Amino acid sequence: MPETVMVVEPHSEYIAQGCPTCHRGIEEGQTIVLCPRCKTAHHENCWFTRGGCGKVGCRGVASKKEQLGRPSAKSGDGPDEIQAVADPRASQLPVPVMIGIGLIVIFIAYLIFVR
C-alpha cells in the first residue's frame, strides 16, 4: 500500500504534531508523508531518507522513490511535485523461490542420472 504524500495546508491538524524522525515541527507549506500503518505525518525527506516510519514500534515502510535521494532542506515547493508512488517491478519471483526451483530441477536430474 503506497503512503500518502501531501502538502500541509494552513490550520492543518498535522502542524501541531511533530515529525517522529527528526523531532521537529511540521509547518504549513511543507510536503509530508503519512505512514500507511499508523497515519503519523513525517517530513517528505525524513520519510524517504529513513525509508519508512520513524515511530517506535511501527513498521511502516516507504515506497521506492529514487528521485528523492538528496536530503535538501528546501520546502514549500508547491503541490505540483506530488506524484503517485507506484512500482510496477513488484511482480518478479523472489530469489529464494528461484533457488528452490533450481534445487528441485537439479535433484530430479540427479535421480534420473543415477537410475
Ligand SMILES: [Zn+2]
Ligand atoms: Zn522530520
Ligand SMILES: [Zn+2]
Ligand atoms: Zn508508522
